[in-house]
Amino acid sequence: MKHDVLVLGAGMVGTCTALHLQQRGHAVTLVERRTPGRETSYGNAGIIQREAVEPYPFPQDWPHLWSAALKQSADVNYHWGALPGLLRPLSAYWAHSRPRRHALISRAYARLIAHSTSGHQPFIEAAGAQALVQRQGYLQVFRQTSTWRQAAERAQRLAQVEGLNHQVWDGEALATAEPALRRRLAGAVHWQDPWSVSNPGALVALYATLFQQRGGRVVQGDAQTLGATSAGWRVQTADGPVEAGQAVVALGPWSDGLIRTLGYRYPLFVKRGYHQHYVGGPVPSMPVLDADVGYVLAPMQRGVRLTTGAEFATLEAPPTPVQVAKAHARASELLDLSTPVEPQPWMGARPCTADMLPVIGPAPRHRGLWFNFGHAHQGFTLGPISGHVLADLIDGVAPVVDPAPYAPARFA
Ligand SMILES: Cc1cc2nc3c(=O)[nH]c(=O)nc-3n(C[C@H](O)[C@H](O)[C@H](O)COP(=O)(O)OP(=O)(O)OC[C@H]3O[C@@H](n4cnc5c(N)ncnc54)[C@H](O)[C@@H]3O)c2cc1C
Numbered sequence: 001m002k003h004d005v006l007v008l009g010a011g012m013v014g015t016c017t018a019l020h021l022q023q024r025g026h027a028v029t030l031v032e033r034r035t036p037g038r039e040t041s042y043g044n045a046g047i048i049q050r051e052a053v054e055p056y057p058f059p060q061d062w063p064h065l066w067s068a069a070l071k072q073s074a075d076v077n078y079h080w081g082a083l084p085g086l087l088r089p090l091s092a093y094w095a096h097s098r099p100r101r102h103a104l105i106s107r108a109y110a111r112l113i114a115h116s117t118s119g120h121q122p123f124i125e126a127a128g129a130q131a132l133v134q135r136q137g138y139l140q141v142f143r144q145t146s147t148w149r150q151a152a153e154r155a156q157r158l159a160q161v162e163g164l165n166h167q168v169w170d171g172e173a174l175a176t177a178e179p180a181l182r183r184r185l186a187g188a189v190h191w192q193d194p195w196s197v198s199n200p201g202a203l204v205a206l207y208a209t210l211f212q213q214r215g216g217r218v219v220q221g222d223a224q225t226l227g228a229t230s231a232g233w234r235v236q237t238a239d240g241p242v243e244a245g246q247a248v249v250a251l252g253p254w255s256d257g258l259i260r261t262l263g264y265r266y267p268l269f270v271k272r273g274y275h276q277h278y279v280g281g282p283v284p285s286m287p288v289l290d291a292d293v294g295y296v297l298a299p300m301q302r303g304v305r306l307t308t309g310a311e312f313a314t315l316e317a318p319p320t321p322v323q324v325a326k327a328h329a330r331a332s333e334l335l336d337l338s339t340p341v342e343p344q345p346w347m348g349a350r351p352c353t354a355d356m357l358p359v360i361g362p363a364p365r366h367r368g369l370w371f372n373f374g375h376a377h378q379g380f381t382l383g384p385i386s387g388h389v390l391a392d393l394i395d396g397v398a399p400v401v402d403p404a405p406y407a408p409a410r411f412a
Contacts, residue, residue, distance in 0.1 A: 004029070004244040005394070006233055008223035008258070009373075010036035012200075012383035014250030015207045017372050019123060020384075020391035021248075022216050029242050030211065031221040031235055037204025040252050041380055043275050043348040045296040045307045046200040047138050047287050049381045050117045050193035053110035053162045055356035056377050057097035058090070074326035075294020075309030082313045089267040090312070092354035105356050108405035110162055112358075112385050115401065117195055119384030127206040132199055137165075137192040138287040141174065141185050147292050148187040155189045165192040180282035181334045196287050199301045200380055223251055223258055232368045246394060248370045249363075253315055253349040255373035262366060266411040267354035268374060271310035274321045274345040276328070277303035281336025290334065295327035297334070303341050306331055310350070321345045352376040353411075360389050360406040370394060371408045 007018045010032035018030045030036070059065055068076040096105060124133055142148035152168040159166050167190045169177065174188045197203050208218055221237030226247060228234075233247035249255050256268040277300065287298040294309040308323040324345045331337055353359060353374040363369035372390045375382050385401065392399035 004246070006031055006235055006242060006244040006247040008226065008235065008247060008249050009251040009254070010204070010208055010218060011039055011041035011250065011252045012037070012204050012207075012380050013041075013252065013372055013375060013386055014248070015204055015211065016123070016383035016387035017248055017250055017390055018216055018387070019207060019211050020387040021394065022211060022214055024391055024395055026394075028211075029217045029219060029244065030208065031219055031223060031237060031242070033220065033222055035205070036208035036218060037201040040348040040350065041204045041383075042201030043273075043307075043346045044200050044380050045275075045287060045298045045305065046197035046300065046380065047296075047298070048116055048120055048195040048197065049378050050113065050195070051158070051164050051166070051191040052378050052381065053113050053158055053164070054102070054106040055109050057102050057356070058094045060094075060097060060099070073294060074323055074330060076312075077310075077320065077323050078312035079314070079317055079320070082317065085314065086269055086312055089269040089352075089354045092267045093269075093352075093356070096355045105405075108357055111401050112382055112389075113378070114162075115385035115388070116381045117193065119388060120195070123207055123210065123384060124203075127210040129203055129206045132197050132203050132206075134196045134198065134286065136286050137190055138194050138196060138289065139174075139178065139188050139190055139284075140289045140291045141181070141188045143185055143290075143292040145186045151189050151291065152187070155191075166190060167192065178284050178288070180284045181288070182282075182336075183333050196298065197380075198299065202301075223249070223254075224261070226258065228366070246368045246370065248372055248390065250372045252373060252375075252379065253351040255351060255371070259363075259371070262363070262369075264363070264365075264408075264412070266359070266408075269312070269352050269354075270315050270349035271352055271376070272313050272347060272349045273308050273311065274319070274324045274347050275305050275307045276324055276345040277305050277341035278335075278337040278339055279303040279341055280339040284335070288334075290331065293327065293330045295323075295331060297331055304335060304337065306337065315349050319345070319347045321347070350376050351379065355410070357406050358382065358386060359408050359411070360386050361393055361403055361408050364409045364412040
């Protein structure tokens with residue numbers, strides 16, 4: 001029997017979940033408090049990261065930890081006031097990042113990432129979004145020869161195990177391939193499989209339009225009003241209360257706030273991130289991760305988008321874009337970034353779990369309630385495959401990927 005489903009949250013994850021459920025014949029209502037694709041899925045670096053087969057671990061080496069603790073680097077910032085609340089999830093994150101455990105987690109992560117570009121492809125085509133998508137990969141560039149060599153070895157290992165395509169470039173090859181970079185660097189790894197999107201929010205908006213064209217409903221409403229009924233779930237919307245037999249929580253970083261009201265205390269936290277666009281200077285041909293410093297420069301419709309690393313803070317705390325200033329100073333060594341587009345940087349929050357794996361599956365203690373959140377650094381990449389897995393689970397068919405590692409019950 002086909003159920004009606006409420007999907008709460010129209011970021012990349014919720015919108016793709018709605019599309020997958022709809023494809024199987026469900027009547028789906030997508031509930032969003034703003035418009036689709038205006039939050040985290042709007043402001044990211046836009047890379048569909050087919051190469052990201054290992055999730056970001058918590059650093060295990062002392063030099064890294066010290067530099068983060070002393071706020072010396074551009075890639076990490078934190079708010080002192082947030083630390084007590086972060087103690088539990090971050091210590092679990094640290095434990096899960098130990099090499100053996102991280103290797104096991106990466107095996108589960110890689111199984112999802114394997115479906116990243118192939119998962120997006122049919123939606124890109126059906127939504128007419130081809131013009132937003134570039135397929136020439138992305139570059140990790142290195143300032144130091146030692147880190148470049150290490151990265152080249154790691155790339156070689158991952159390429160062999162996971163069947164990824166890459167090239168290793170020395171400084172000269174990089175300068176030839178990317179003349180926009182005005183400083184000579186040690187070298188680069190060119191990952192050839194990833195795709196990049198020149199307006200990530202617009203891609204989500206096009207997916208949401210496709211969902212509507214196929215008969216789906218997008219309504220404005222507040223997911224925090226979710227309540228159980230005798231037959232399922234109800235949420236208040238601008239069109240009045242909407243009820244369905246099943247509900248999916250796909251609220252990205254806001255998921256924790258809702259599931260706490262239902263009694264779930266999961267080790268979730270956010271890594272906030274910022275972006276700012278710049279115009280006027282030469283533009284690289286593909287996104288560039290300045291790996292030794294820790295920021296990305298991505299060519300976008302609005303200009304070159306500089307995105308920052310992780311800020312450990314509460315979701316609600318006011319913005320503190322110190323990392324934009326630090327990254328901008330170092331990025332200006334590579335590109336002319338003298339003309340910012342916005343007066344203030346954009347801020348968003350990566351929805352993270354302590355074990356670096358997303359939460360996809362049935363809510364352990366509530367019938368007809370499903371979770372799909374916690375995609376951290378790669379939710380833009382993983383939206384379609386996560387939606388696919390969840391739709392398989394709701395339909396009770398064998399999931400395209402073994403869902404056990406992502407089961408919400410692991411935290412219950
Ligand atoms: C700086 C930065 C760079 C990144 N770069 C990349 C990258 O290159 N590639 C990649 O794959 N990932 C990247 N990410 C991560 C990625 O952006 C996220 O993992 C992803 O966007 C999460 O998608 P989501 O749908 O879960 O959440 P969101 O996109 O945040 O969607 C959640 C939705 O829920 C809605 N909502 C919230 N509360 C309510 C409510 N009460 N009622 C109704 N609706 C509500 C919000 O309005 C929002 O639309 C980056 C993140 C950042 C911050």
